[in-house]
Amino acid sequence: MKKATQQEIARKVAAESAFLAGYKPALDVRPNFRYFDYLKENYPYIDEQDKYQNHLFFQTTQQKDEFLTRTEHLDHHAMNPAYARELGLVLGYPQKSVDYFVWYITEETKGTQESTLEEGKIGIKYAGIDFASHIDLLIEEVQWLWNTYDHPFARECISFVRVEDDLYRLEYGNEEQLKKIEQYLRKELGLTTVA
Numbered sequence: 001m002k003k004a005t006q007q008e009i010a011r012k013v014a015a016e017s018a019f020l021a022g023y024k025p026a027l028d029v030r031p032n033f034r035y036f037d038y039l040k041e042n043y044p045y046i047d048e049q050d051k052y053q054n055h056l057f058f059q060t061t062q063q064k065d066e067f068l069t070r071t072e073h074l075d076h077h078a079m080n081p082a083y084a085r086e087l088g089l090v091l092g093y094p095q096k097s098v099d100y101f102v103w104y105i106t107e108e109t110k111g112t113q114e115s116t117l118e119e120g121k122i123g124i125k126y127a128g129i130d131f132a133s134h135i136d137l138l139i140e141e142v143q144w145l146w147n148t149y150d151h152p153f154a155r156e157c158i159s160f161v162r163v164e165d166d167l168y169r170l171e172y173g174n175e176e177q178l179k180k181i182e183q184y185l186r187k188e189l190g191l192t193t194v195a
Contacts, residue, residue: 018092018153019057022151023154026059026092027091044063046068070086084098085099121135122138125160126149127153138178138181
């Protein structure tokens with residue numbers, strides 16, 4: 001399986017591009033972000049009041065209000081599982097990968113060994129929607145991304161699957177390539193292939 005080239009990696013789409021293109025529902029950024037003032041002037045947002053002074057920007061006021069309603073009784077800390085779930089969903093991540101991340105941080109808090117937590121862990125980078133997931137979810141989550149974010153800009157972007165420090169290029173809509181990457185990564189991770 002061919003790893004991504006440096007040129008391909010350099011073309012990876014940033015989350016802010018996906019947000020400004022209109023298909024990423026929310027964007028979490030710090031005040032030193034280059035478009036911060038533009039975002040504050042043009043998009044509804046909340047100050048997350050965390051140690052990083054992050055602000056969460058939304059495409060619409062309705063999205064912002066719904067998020068605030070769902071999280072009003074939660075500790076707004078990214079490592080709080082209930083808040084992490086709501087934050088992951090509003091940022092546009094697939095439900096099962098959000099569930100995986102919540103499981104991961106919950107187990108990490110319990111002191112589960114890192115080697116157990118890292119088994120099967122991957123990253124998916126699709127047109128500015130970047131998140132942690134598990135190899136067992138790869139095919140389903142990428143298909144979900146293709147269907148959910150079927151935007152002209154997104155379809156032209158280079159996507160990647162990350163395992164540790166290695167990135168593997170994934171072409172939009174290429175089901176055969178997706179299955180080959182999944183099988184290859186299972187072998188690389190020392191996991192059995194699911195039929």
